[in-house]
Amino acid sequence: MTRRILIAGNWKMNLRLAASLELVDALKSEAAAVANVDIAVCPPSVYIQPIAVALKGTNIGVGAQNAYFEKDGAFTGEVGMEMLHDVGCQYVILGHSERRNILGESSEQVNLKTHAALAAGLIPIVCVGELLREREAGQTENVVRRQFDGSFSGDIENLVIAYEPIWAIGTGKVATPDQAEEVHLAIRKMIEKNYDKGVAEAVRIQYGGSVNDKNAREILAKPNVDGALVGGASLKVESFMGIIKSA
Numbered sequence: 001m002t003r004r005i006l007i008a009g010n011w012k013m014n015l016r017l018a019a020s021l022e023l024v025d026a027l028k029s030e031a032a033a034v035a036n037v038d039i040a041v042c043p044p045s046v047y048i049q050p051i052a053v054a055l056k057g058t059n060i061g062v063g064a065q066n067a068y069f070e071k072d073g074a075f076t077g078e079v080g081m082e083m084l085h086d087v088g089c090q091y092v093i094l095g096h097s098e099r100r101n102i103l104g105e106s107s108e109q110v111n112l113k114t115h116a117a118l119a120a121g122l123i124p125i126v127c128v129g130e131l132l133r134e135r136e137a138g139q140t141e142n143v144v145r146r147q148f149d150g151s152f153s154g155d156i157e158n159l160v161i162a163y164e165p166i167w168a169i170g171t172g173k174v175a176t177p178d179q180a181e182e183v184h185l186a187i188r189k190m191i192e193k194n195y196d197k198g199v200a201e202a203v204r205i206q207y208g209g210s211v212n213d214k215n216a217r218e219i220l221a222k223p224n225v226d227g228a229l230v231g232g233a234s235l236k237v238e239s240f241m242g243i244i245k246s247a
């Protein structure tokens with residue numbers, strides 16, 4: 001089975017509308033000839049609609065960085081999955097470590113959000129990953145398994161998992177291609193154990209953590225690495241396109 005590489009840019013809480021539109025305008029012409037990679041940008045939710053309009057008919061999809069699991073109702077400040085779909089979103093990042101660690105999001109909430117995203121027709125990009133002290137204590141696989149078991153239930157064939165070691169996010173300390181491959185393979189085995197080989201072969205597993213245009217090629221060449229979730233390097237056309245062209 002060949003899984004299509006997915007390169008997604010997580011803009012986090014960066015840029016303003018004019019700069020965002022300038023970035024996607026440059027990206028859409030640079031990326032127009034790319035046929036072998038799925039591409040997405042994930043702006044702050046307030047900018048999703050204008051960016052989705054700007055990217056309509058191009059080969060660049062749009063994702064959100066979070067959303068709530070309830071459909072409608074008295075949930076002040078939240079945005080629902082159907083609302084995202086309604087304004088042209090195709091993806092939603094869920095359980096990013098910044099949300100788990102800064103905003104106290106639990107795997108149980110991530111699981112509810114994953115179900116809600118799939119039900120609304122979105123592709124969830126669900127993040128898992130260990131802290132440095134957990135890696136140093138030899139706990140990487142246990143931590144990822146706990147997050148995996150807590151964050152997923154039901155049909156997962158259409159979701160994307162992003163393995164993001166927390167010590168590599170925004171630090172410039174990228175995992176080695178072998179470190180990434182080892183965890184990606186372990187995740188694929190977890191999927192096979194909980195589901196079956198077909199599902200394990202279908203689910204895309206991205207790597208995230210200080211990916212840039214210099215280190216992407218080697219990481220993306222690993223057999224179980226099916227793309228990258230990119231933070232800092234997705235904010236500049238040259239570095240984001242460099243990663244896309246490395247695939």
Ligand code: PEP
Pocket residue numbers: 010012164168169170171172208209210211229230231232233
């Ligand atoms: C991220 O935020 O998902 C991420 C991987 O960030 P960075 O690429 O900046 O490490």
